Amino acid sequence: MKDEALDWVSVGAADLPEGRVKTVSARTRYLCLSHFDGRWAAMDNHCPHQGGPLGEGTIERGVEGKCWIRCPWHGWDFDPITGAPPGGHADAGQTTYPVKVEGGEVFVGLTPDPPRARTVTDAIAETMVAWGIKRVFGMVGHSNLGLADAIRRRTADGEMAYVGIRHEGAAAFAASAYGKLAGRPAACLTIAGPGATNLLTGLWDAKVDRAPVLALTGQVQTQVFGPGAFQDIDLGSAFEAVSRFSQPVLSTSNHPKLAALAIKTALIERDVAHLIFPDDVQTQPSEAPALPPAGRVGGAVVKPSDADIGAALQLIGGARRPVIVMGHGAWEARDRIIALAETLGAPVLTTFKGKGLIPDDHPNAGGVLGRSGTPIASWFMNECDLQIVLGASFSNHTGIDRGKPTIQVDFERMQLGKFHPVTLPIWGEIGAFCDAVAPRVTCHPDADDQIADLATRWSMWREEKQRRLSEERGTGVHSVAVFEALARVAPPDALIAVDVGNNTYSFGRYFETRGQRVLMSGYLGSIGFALPAAMGAWAATQDIEDFAGRKVISISGDGGFGQYAMELTTAVKYRMDITHVLLHNAELGKISKEQRSGEWPVWETSLVNPSFAAFARLCGAQGSKVTKGLDVEAALAEAIAVPGPALVEIMTDPELV
Template sequence: MDAQNLDWISVGKISDLPEGRVKTVTARTTSICLSHFDGQWAAMDNHCPHQGGPLGEGSIERGSDGKCWIRCPWHGWDFDPISGTPPGGHEDTGQKLYPLKIEAEEIFIGLEPEPERERTVSDVMAETMVNWGVKRVFGMVGHSNLGLAEALRNQVNKGALGYVGIRHEGAAAFAASAYGKLTGKPAACLTIAGPGATNLLTGLWDAKVDRAPVLALTGQVQTQVFGPGAFQDIDLKSAFEAVSRFSQPVLPSSNHAELMSLALKNALVERDVSNLIFPDDVQTIPSDAPARGPEGRLGRTDVSPAAADLEDAARMINEAKRPVIVLGYGAIEVREQIIAFAEKIGAPVMTTFKGKGLIPDTHQNAAGVLGRSGTPIASWFMNEADLIIALGSSFSNHTGIAPYKPIIQVDFERMQLGKFHAVTLPVWSELSAFCGSLMPKVGKAPGADDQIAENVERWQIWRDEKEMRLAEHRGQGIHSAALFKALTDVCPQDAVIPVDVGNNTYSFGRYFEPRGQRILMSGYLGSIGFALPAALGAWCATQDSDEFKGRKVISISGDGGFGQYAMEFTTAVKYGMNITHILLNNGELGKISKEQKAGEWPVWETSLTNPSFSAFARLCGGHGVRVTEADQLHDALSEAFAHKGPSLVEVMTDADLV
């Protein structure tokens, strides 16, 4: 082809390759052996015809006649860099040569224009994903998902998808889970067959038990070697059966757009995990089938309460002298309506730990978190209550809702009503419909106690107690109460805060006073290591969703949790994620030590050997600071929050002061 009709692709500068050397370069997707010898430059196919050895990793060898040869590093085959032929001139074993030119000390390789790419099964399914509203994929590209990865790459290039390449597939699943918890919309996670797929399982279980929509896209070996035990061949459908609501292999005869539509419908409607298994050979099958979307596939979700239930609920509320509301994570979309309802009936609002932050602690009705990670304010009102109104709560044993008191429980899922024990009045309804229908029918009962005034007193008692705890100091690290007091003072009010598991989380529940921040956690699975991968997912949500646009992401963990996925800090650096990670470093698995002591066990194998995590953050290319004194906290946190990119605040804490 005429040189003017070629695409000239830059592969580097002449200074990149000294005289007498060869190297591998890539022009578009073509791997090329570039050579520089005797003042000449040449480019040939990089794959040796013997066994595909990379010629660019070989060497320039000069024969006895002074002629130069490129020698393959695997088995020593030689090729003339000018003609591409081996010694003896056998053209059938020679190498393809590529036109080369140098302009302004930059090297260009001439390639024929790319033909229009043939549409594949993977393209149909990737386009269907986009049509259903999937905006983000977390994953790792590998040998058994390359066809699917190419289809995703095309959508990324069109601006229809965002992609984050992670360091461990478990982080991809946690990131997708956090994304689903925050937005209510599914993100996808991409892996290869075998170990790549199984690495997803912990994060997918987190999504499943916390009801977050997630789409898992797993590569698989070729269909012809299913079963007999090929490399990385495991029964993925069985492996994912328990964790997914929908799991199917993608076969040549599948209705591919329909299969992806069903997977996403299950993820959205059931708020669960869907898994599609892509055999390697099926991914690249040509297809001209149309993509699909959600039109005509999703109905309205309104569930109104029965009239009799409304009358019974109104009577119970209007007669109660000390009603309280337990606000669970399931109420997140209607929290403002519920707060208005609480104001009308004069009820304190306590949240489950998963629901922390759904009502700001500065609100006059807010009574803090109920349960093991909670405040004495909430437990006091629970003890004094004569009616509990549970909205969006699933009655976890960690929450501690008193089962012996009169309870009105409202949920749009009938199986959640009275799931663990009988309640006085189970109401099947969407929460907004319940509160909206009940508002005209209820008010504060005559002679009811002034619980709002009591709430002010209880908060003062608790804040005085926290101030006294700040005085505790054993010279072995900062009190976690001091950290979370400082965080309360300087944290942006609209921040998204993924938290981990352990004493750091219990302290966060007790001491941090939310002012409107959104909290994310591994609720029912309680998986250590959740926070940092969740921060990746949350940051992506701030890029993809108008609701969360521009919000600061602040993740919190102990040293044990951070160590699980520490290298994902480099992922945050790679993509310029504006994330701050607060790391409580006490040199041990403090919660486990505490449990061993409480059970009168000896403390055993809970100590940790740690590097300087702040130095690690700097080595990764982020901002890192180490805090050893409480009076350094405000400045360290503020500086980290102001940093435009990934930052880490390492706080040296006392394992016993939680």
């Protein structure tokens, strides 16, 4: 080809020593550049054997002094000038490119790039966009490069956004939190083998808490399935229990339909869907158009029967002290539930997963039930004569009395009376139940004034919290001081991700919500959840109008933060507006308490930690350290005001929780 028909692209300074090779990039291509015997040469960087990087290889001389470029992986050789092998590798030659040196720079002559062929993964990524998936958390690697490039193209067009994490477990937790918050799936991307298995804990968190997630895992080439190729494991079996839908993407698949079915399953079933992408299938050509959701998703309202509504009205009208218990499943109907409570003059208690569904400063708020709860909620539970349980599951941590007359409403029939019989199980959407009951409900003529009781009980509990502050022994800040201060400075619309441990119990007990949304690892109870979940919440603030501009706060102990500490660099990289509150007591304090209460010796619960404030600063975030209760509020307010990642390390007493 004539020289004038080439596009001469600079690949850097002419400083490569004699007898050396290196990888260079020219437009979208990666080339192996070599310098030997005063000559320069360039060829495709990928060895045709198994894709080895020739630019990381060596120049070797044969017995006759001829130079060869040797692949670093398996020793295949190529002539630097012609790209031909010395023999024995039929059809294994490399494409070479003309090279010239001018003005101390090396230029490679390239022909115009041919139009990029649309691929299988393009069809799938476009279908993801059509179904409203706006965010992917993940790690790019050798067995998902074709899929990653399809996602890259969607992000370049502004149709999707990507967060590159440091550990795949964080990607799954972030996607789980996103699903819990938004009610729509985010995706998490990994390579085959260990990258895929690292997702499992976060996917189990999503599954048991009914959060929609789409998992996208690379896989080895189809030709080496099974015999034990590098990083080849049976991903179908590995993901079988955790996913409602799990399928390989094969060359013969209907690719858009497969993607649509996976996303629909995640969305409708509120569960995990999983697609497996063999390496060789990802870049196969495809002309199949994206498949949108139109005509594939029906309405979601399940109305309770008239007979059930009539029975519920009768039970409610006969109760002098009814209480409403809201679980996390009632989130979308919370305003209608609160309106019903106001009509009845009934306290609204929440499960811990439901904390924040009703602000604690609302006159009908009764606080959290159970192990992470307040004496307010437990008192009203003991005194009530009817429980109206909405979107809660009666788990053993919840504290709902199984012996009281109970109306239970849930859209999923298997949840009704799951652990024990209830007085009136009602199948239906909680919002539809409230709409049917509210216009017809009547209160008992001799109903107690529970709103006045609530005010009294809150006053008593707040006085008790102040008394507990006097317990500080000079060995660390009391948890009351931390969460009383946080309640004063956290924006009312903040999104708060909490971890697992003593810090979580204290948050449930002492933090008074004012409209904040709380995220947690509910049924799985996985330590390390908070920071990755905060990343997922931050992504929701970027993707979803309802959450735009809201501050994200995460809370953990030192044990939980240590699980995914390096994700703080991810927050820095993407300038995430996250404030992390870290309660540092150098101990797995919850486990120490369990050992003591079970009359076990306290064993192997101590931790050796760095200065987390200094660590945050080294990562590029703001970091501050607090050792006195009086300084907590100012430090938290300063960190929350930072428009980016900030960490407040609070030295706490493990006994004062």
